[in-house]
Amino acid sequence: KEHIGLAPDDISFKGEKKMDEVVLRLVDYNSENLEEKVIERVDTILSHQKKPTVTWFNIDGLHESEIIEQIGESFDFDKLVLAEVMDTNSRPKVHDFGDCILLSIKMLQQNEKNHLISVENLSLVLTESVLLSFQEKRGDVFEPVRERIRNNKKRIRTGGTDYLAFALLDIVVDNYIYIVGVLGGKIETLEETLLEEPRKSVIDEIYTYKREMNFLRKNIAPAKEMILALSKIESELIAESSRIHFKELLDNINQAVDSSETYREILSDQLNIYHTTISSKLNDVMKFLTIFSVIFIPLTFIAGIYGTNFDVVPELKYQYSYFIMWGVMIIVAIGMLLYFKKRKWL
Incomplete structure (x- = not known):
């Protein structure tokens, strides 16, 4: 700043001193x-x-x-x-x-x-x-x-x-x-x-x-x-x-x-x-989470039915109701995975 306004032919050093002796x-x-x-x-x-x-x-x-x-x-x-x-x-x-x-x-x-x-x-x-x-x-x-x-x-x-x-x-x-x-x-x-x-x-x-x-x-x-x-x-x-x-x-x-x-x-x-790579990875993660949640929505529905607080739920009297419920849930999950694969979502 101190050099502002000096004459163009002014012989003064403008810069940083980088050595002691010339x-x-x-x-x-x-x-x-x-x-x-x-x-x-x-x-x-x-x-x-x-x-x-x-x-x-x-x-x-x-x-x-x-x-x-x-x-x-x-x-x-x-x-x-x-x-x-x-x-x-x-x-x-x-x-x-x-x-x-x-x-x-x-x-x-x-x-x-x-x-x-x-x-x-x-x-x-x-x-x-x-x-x-x-x-x-x-x-x-x-x-x-x-x-x-x-x-x-x-x-x-x-x-x-x-x-x-x-x-x-x-x-x-x-x-x-x-x-x-x-x-x-x-x-x-x-x-x-x-x-x-x-x-x-x-x-x-x-x-x-x-x-x-x-x-x-x-x-x-x-x-x-x-x-x-x-x-x-x-x-x-x-x-x-x-x-x-x-x-x-x-x-x-x-x-x-x-x-x-x-x-x-x-x-x-x-x-x-x-x-682009980060966006692609994020899309893969979102796809996985979406598929995961979609699979568990019907399973949650099924489990929710058998978690209701009614005295009369006919299926509760069956001897193999628990295993039937698990079978249905597994079949639903596998069926949805096969469906996603067929649609090339996986």
């Missing part, structure tokens, strides 16, 4: 050389701006405005770029500022121990020779990309900052697909349980998965719009050879969106199956 990491490389280190000062990056290499400058932690302002001064960024970076609640977007391209996307990660899904805002600022990535907290989600650089994989070591940006976004989208797939596997297993034993806990699980799938959709759908806009953007900062990779990225995120929509529909179908 960590600055630098990876500088070309096809032959690689330099990787943690740096203490922002101005260290200045010497890399004009080098004929690709420089990846990663910032973990966005809560210190002074560091972000120093980065803006070092690269002479428009204040709107840094203001967008500091707003972790912003919607995924792509914006071409001419000398740089700002990309913003939500990064999802699943904890392997408790299976909780966390969301983090990732901002990428693409320049001609430097790619800046801004993360809310330190993590190893991009370690596969660093390993490809260390192992001197040709495509990434000979590519520019645009290809590096694609590699990072590809990791984010792959996580989308993985998380949707894991949740989808649980949903499919739930369907088997639903058909075998539609207990009350199943409906609770369905609603839980619906909430999780809606959470995923809320973050993945805007990312699709951002990547679609990125694939169409015309900028000198994106080489023609890299455009095919961004189209590939669009295909991948379409897969994630389609899968999430499919599983949402499956959950709705499972909800209908549950209610």
Whole structure:
């Protein structure tokens, strides 16, 4: 609420502080050389701006405005770029500022121990020779990309900052697909349980998965719009050879969106199956109780006659009246069951 009314280019942190200290990491490389280190000062990056290499400058932690302002001064960024970076609640977007391209996307990660899904805002600022990535907290989600650089994989070591940006976004989208797939596997297993034993806990699980799938959709759908806009953007900062990779990225995120929509529909179908199954079981119970009561109505009638308080009941004088009464009652019950069976009510 305190951020309402601030200027659009106000550089102030809008979000939740997720780490104590800001960590600055630098990876500088070309096809032959690689330099990787943690740096203490922002101005260290200045010497890399004009080098004929690709420089990846990663910032973990966005809560210190002074560091972000120093980065803006070092690269002479428009204040709107840094203001967008500091707003972790912003919607995924792509914006071409001419000398740089700002990309913003939500990064999802699943904890392997408790299976909780966390969301983090990732901002990428693409320049001609430097790619800046801004993360809310330190993590190893991009370690596969660093390993490809260390192992001197040709495509990434000979590519520019645009290809590096694609590699990072590809990791984010792959996580989308993985998380949707894991949740989808649980949903499919739930369907088997639903058909075998539609207990009350199943409906609770369905609603839980619906909430999780809606959470995923809320973050993945805007990312699709951002990547679609990125694939169409015309900028000198994106080489023609890299455009095919961004189209590939669009295909991948379409897969994630389609899968999430499919599983949402499956959950709705499972909800209908549950209610249909419960209604069917309730009908079976009501049918049984109805048949049970219908059978006992004539028996109660017969027993009621012989329970009357009259002195003269002719049948009471018969020696086998009791057994005759039971015989009649059994014959009536069996006859009604056979009648129900013939009418296919049983």
